[in-house]
Ligand SMILES: [Fe+2]
């Protein structure tokens with residue numbers, strides 16, 4: 001037996017050699033699937049909506065219904081948002097964007113920067 | 124000032140070279156930080172993840188079949204509702220994972236094509252049949268149990284979207300294992316026939332469950348790279364041992380035996396020792412000679428093709444409403 005097998009993923013042993021890994025999709029337009037929607041759930045009243053994942057759907061109504069079935073089967077939310085992934089503008093292609101660098105050297109924006117004489121309270 | 128593309132020379136000066144990017148990647152992984160979709164990553168890391176997440180997703184949805192087989196014949200309404208919920212969860216797990224795979228730049232539609240064409244696989248555990256109701260219990264207890272042992276460490280995988288999907292999945296899995304345990308417990312303490320049915324299912328599922336952890340460490344040379352990338356956290360043998368140590372006392376509580384005469388407690392190591400695994404059977408199943416290999420893929424392809432009209436109808440409906448909304452805006 002030459003092909004290597006490994007306990008990859010959740011249900012264990014699958015072949016790891018001679019397995020296709022797909023073709024990278026250069027543009028959204030080339031997608032054969034329905035548009036991609038990002039899903040946000042408000043866990044309960046008083047909390048903000050939080051991103052939980054994404055799904056494909058032909059329109060917003062179906063996206064909402066599918067989001068309910070995929071992401072709130074156990075009462076995980078009281079409100080759902082679905083947003084077309086293509087409508088999201090992101091800061092940069094890298095999560096370590098120099099865009100955020102200006103905040104790095106401004107420690108004085110945090111209360112811990114300041115010295116407080118011993119014994120002073122409620123400050 | 125209008126922003127235009129910088130000249131190639133300028134771009135070269137601005138973009139860090141590949142060695143620097145690779146170094147930053149290694150540093151991020153070593154620091155136990157997560158890699159996110161838009162970060163630079165080595166091509167081999169991306170490919171490994173696509174393969175792993177896609178085949179994991181395929182396993183989830185193919186895994187619906189052996190149990191789905193029993194939904195219409197569950198012995199009570201309670202059991203039927205539980206089994207429906209469990210099988211629906213597995214569809215959800217597949218979706219979380221396809222969505223994680225897509226963040227790596229592949230299309231879900233293509234991944235399904237690759238599954239249907241046999242160019243990507245799923246776990247061979249789902250190529251065993253489920254001839255009795257007790258099999259539903261044994262799958263929940265042993266197969267979902269082994270999956271939990273495999274999946275919990277992936278919640279700390281270095282790739283963010285995969286780790287997050289796994290957190291959701293692991294939360295849902297514990298119900299799967301418990302409902303299976305409960306089924307077996309009821310059967311085991313029922314009539315002699317029911318007890319025998321439970322024992323027979325455990326006898327058939329025990330060894331394939333141990334094989335789910337993959338070949339012994341010395342026969343899995345490339346695991347080291349996945350360990351270094353923090354995609355895999357523990358070796359196959361470590362996880363298998365962890366599973367055996369949990370399952371043996373549970374089998375005792377069930378009043379069932381495990382089909383391994385060499386199974387014994389080893390006080391010195393603090394672990395249960397078990398007999399040698401017959402890997403020839405495993406490789407046969409993997410090669411496509413398992414009892415249900417052809418059946419599973421055929422069924423998946425048929426479900427996909429017979430569901431085409433639903434997808435087309437949804438498309439047509441969306442197009443009609445988009446056109447109507449467009450006309451209203453124009454009016
Ligand atoms: Fe699952």
Ligand SMILES: [Fe+2]
Nearest residue numbers: 213267296299
């Ligand atoms: Fe499960």
